[in-house]
Amino acid sequence: MPEPQALLEPLELDALYITRPENVRYLTGFPHPEDAQVLIAPEGAFLLTDPRYPEAERESRIPARVLKREEREALFQDLRGRVGFEAEHLPYAALERLRELSPAEWVPTKGVIERLRLKKSPEEVARIRQAQALAERALERALTLLRPGVEEREVALEIEFFLRKEGAEDVAFPPIVASGARGALPHAGASEKRLEPGELITLDLGAKVAGYHSDMTRTVALGKPSPEMRRVYEAVQEALEVALQGLKPGRTGKEVDALAREALGRHGLDRYFVHSLGHGVGLAVHEGPGLSPYTEEVLEPGMVVTVEPGVYLPGVGGVRIEELVLITEDGIELLSRFPRGYLEV
Incomplete structure (x- = not known):
């Protein structure tokens, strides 16, 4: 699997927000992907989850951030540029909330991680x-x-x-x-x-x-x-x-x-x-x-x-x-x- 941040340039994105549980687990190995997301940025990728999972840093292959709600919202408020999201998974209401929080341009993507998952290691x-x-x-x-x-x-x-x-x-x-x-x-x-x-x-x-x-x-x-x-x-x-x-x-x-x-x-x-x-x-x-x-x-x-x-x-x-x-x-x-x-x- 390539470094996650290598996905950004071909898609002309500044960041990519991954929410589909299977894709989160593929990128991180985290065993509770239904309660986590991955944010891929130029400096690297990291797992986002909440205080119910204090063991996330140990269980994830990539750096993890255990965030309270206000901390998560502050993170999104700092995003800039073109940020991709998984159009086939992120609910419309969640997308609207992200647009309220962040000045970034939210760009729909399809099948980015799924294509990596086609061939098994x-x-x-x-x-x-x-x-x-x-x-x-x-x-x-x-x-x-x-x-x-x-x-x-x-x-x-x-x-x-x-x-x-x-x-x-x-x-x-x-x-x-x-x-x-x-x-x-x-x-x-x-x-x-x-x-x-x-x-x-x-x-x-x-x-x-x-x-x-x-x-x-x-x-x-x-x-x-x-x-x-x-x-x-x-x-x-x-x-x-x-x-x-x-x-x-x-x-x-x-x-x-x-x-x-x-x-x-x-x-x-x-x-x-x-x-x-x-x-x-x-x-x-x-x-x-x-x-x-x-x-x-x-x-x-x-x-x-x-x-x-x-x-x-x-x-x-x-x-x-x-x-x-x-x-x-x-x-x-x-x-x-x-x-x-x-x-x-």
């Missing part, structure tokens, strides 16, 4: 590996609970409890446990619905470790599913394999997404694939780069993405299989190691 990849390994252990635990009569939310709660107990900072997102017809809802929250024999069950989960996330999905059968849903499973598995074979540096997200859609189209199922093929994973569980029909971004070594084709039949059920993948110099490395073949429990 070896240290970042190591944290994602840790999060993924922990999530896979949680999935192993969840599979032991799948039997007729168990509520979806019981399984989801056990996943959360296991992850926390085994050292996760947090879950990456509330676990998805979607059985039977609810599997047709791509982001179905776990409900009080009870599992039934012959259903497919989609489990989508991830862990957060040292700020970094994992994300994976498996769809399993509780006994024998219908021939139709078994056919859907095989089609999604094929689409996943085709996409993984085509995923390599130099390809665009749009090109890889098209491979999966074409594979599903050969089975007449592409119209039931209603979301993008994948997304980046790191300090946010959903970040760049994307794998979608609209993504022209070229994939590069060091990027970490999901590959998650799915088919969702309204009123019937759904299948999604998701892998977590590191783009390498000559191809890919699967960070997710959990078996993905057809499984009956």
Whole structure:
């Protein structure tokens, strides 16, 4: 990562105010980024937080200032020139307050730190590996609970409890446990619905470790599913394999997404694939780069993405299989190691 102040000259800025928590953590390592900001100035960058975090100087990689409200306002009153802010994150009311306090010209910016986060360092990849390994252990635990009569939310709660107990900072997102017809809802929250024999069950989960996330999905059968849903499973598995074979540096997200859609189209199922093929994973569980029909971004070594084709039949059920993948110099490395073949429990 370049020195933060090196970002100013290309943007023709005198300072840059960073408020998005993931970007604050990326620049500082501070574990409470939702209550902190970073101000980048020509003389350097420093973390801003409040007296609830007296340990900030020790926990931040860059100098930290623990400021009371009046001290923070005095700091902004001293700003001059062109000061960039994160237009996609800073609320309008907060921007208006900054303009009241400061004579500076507040300039909207977009994606400045996010572009730096696209390619992961070896240290970042190591944290994602840790999060993924922990999530896979949680999935192993969840599979032991799948039997007729168990509520979806019981399984989801056990996943959360296991992850926390085994050292996760947090879950990456509330676990998805979607059985039977609810599997047709791509982001179905776990409900009080009870599992039934012959259903497919989609489990989508991830862990957060040292700020970094994992994300994976498996769809399993509780006994024998219908021939139709078994056919859907095989089609999604094929689409996943085709996409993984085509995923390599130099390809665009749009090109890889098209491979999966074409594979599903050969089975007449592409119209039931209603979301993008994948997304980046790191300090946010959903970040760049994307794998979608609209993504022209070229994939590069060091990027970490999901590959998650799915088919969702309204009123019937759904299948999604998701892998977590590191783009390498000559191809890919699967960070997710959990078996993905057809499984009956």
